[in-house]
Amino acid sequence: MSGKPTPDISLQPISVLSDGGSHEGCLVLSGGDLVAVFAKVSAEENAGSNIQTEGWFLEAGFGPCSILMTPIPPVFPTLDEAIVWVREKLEAEAPST
Numbered sequence: 001m002s003g004k005p006t007p008d009i010s011l012q013p014i015s016v017l018s019d020g021g022s023h024e025g026c027l028v029l030s031g032g033d034l035v036a037v038f039a040k041v042s043a044e045e046n047a048g049s050n051i052q053t054e055g056w057f058l059e060a061g062f063g064p065c066s067i068l069m070t071p072i073p074p075v076f077p078t079l080d081e082a083i084v085w086v087r088e089k090l091e092a093e094a095p096s097t
Helices: 079-093
Strands: 009-018 021-030 033-041 055-061
Touching (some): 009 033, 009 079, 033 079, 055 079
Antiparallel strands (some): 033 055
């Protein structure tokens, strides 16, 4: 065990208006702070981009999940995998105890 605390993550479903339509979305909070917004996208919606997959797209990230820290926003096959990524980013930024 690294001695770093496991971030407390909570999820809040929300509709996200993106690419001309409403998408299933999720706010990701850590200790009450907004750290990420994910939107569910289909493979068809990504056909004209470099992203050729469906899943959960990082619409916005804050703190260690910031787009500045993540130059190519990831698409995760499942929301669970997206949350694992958020936890890893938060744990990497957490001070050691």
